[in-house]
């Protein structure tokens with residue numbers, strides 16, 4: 014395909030009008046943690062909600078409390094045995110009982126990455142419920158956008174927990190869009206990690222485009238350039254230090270043209286925040302402008318859009334990115350400097366343990382990062398050319 018003839022806005026434009034965007038949140042994210050040693054001990058969605066409210070961006074009419082998906086709804090994609098085990102694991106944990114040893118190997122439950130904790134069913138089931146609700150709501154409408162920052166658990170497998178993900182709310186959301194009558198779907202994932210669970214789920218489905226841009230050589234060590242599925246899977250592993258200019262190139266040559274050509278009735282954009290420079294678990298170097306650029310490029314390419322969260326382990330950069338995404342979806346003007354109430358929200362956040370440094374002051378006083386441009390490296394150009402030739 015000749016991507017050179019296509020002109021997509023892969024830098025932030027903010028050009029679309031305010032609309033009836035919906036934010037799906039829940040208080041469960043405020044009161045639960047994966048445990049004091051886990052990267053997900055930090056607050057994320059609750060800080061987004063607080064920051065958006067401090068900015069006056071989250072009026073009651075735009076906010077929906079996420080429903081919690083029932084086991085029967087989870088069985089639409091997950092194995093029944095696994096759903097039952099996860100449900101039971103929460104009850105056992107709340108009763109102070111250890112999980113059966115065999116569940117660690119069989120279901121991935123009770124491991125370092127997917128520990129037992131008192132909300133281990135209800136918290137992921139809330140993310141899944143939000144995604145299913147978003148899918149069913151949008152499918153009934155001719156158009157719309159919904160932000161589900163608690164969604165984006167792209168590593169979850171049909172029959173086991175993996176990579177901090179107990180359920181795969183993305184697969185459940187795409188399945189719900191399909192069941193509600195939409196056929197052509199596009200999934201774009203710009204988390205630092207490969208969307209292995211989603212690729213496994215839809216690699217055989219030519220109607221679901223699956224694009225994942227992720228750091229090479231990083232867990233789960235899947236997502237190679239050569240994966241094709243049935244022609245619908247496009248993986249771009251990128252080297253350390255991946256910068257804003259490189260993301261613009263990736264968006265213009267891979268993401269936007271492929272999504273445009275697919276003719277999607279709905280897009281799901283997984284906006285994991287771990288590809289940001291400040292993230293402690295990955296080595297990519299994006300500013301949050303890169304994510305907004307992809308969002309702006311995708312927005313006109315389908316009538317319906319769901320934006321999820323995903324990874325992201327620096328509580329300041331996560332909150333700023335996902336709040337900025339909500340601001341963009343709901344047509345807000347981005348402030349140069351945060352007003353005092355909003356700054357206070359970010360000043361009140363911490364690592365909740367560990368010996369990590371405090372953030373640079375700008376992570377508390379601004380919402381939008383300075384741009385992080387750089388050279389577009391040959392390795393990225395070469396890989397894009399290979400993907401264009403498919």
Ligand SMILES: [Zn+2]
Nearest residue numbers: 204205206324
């Ligand atoms: Zn990730």
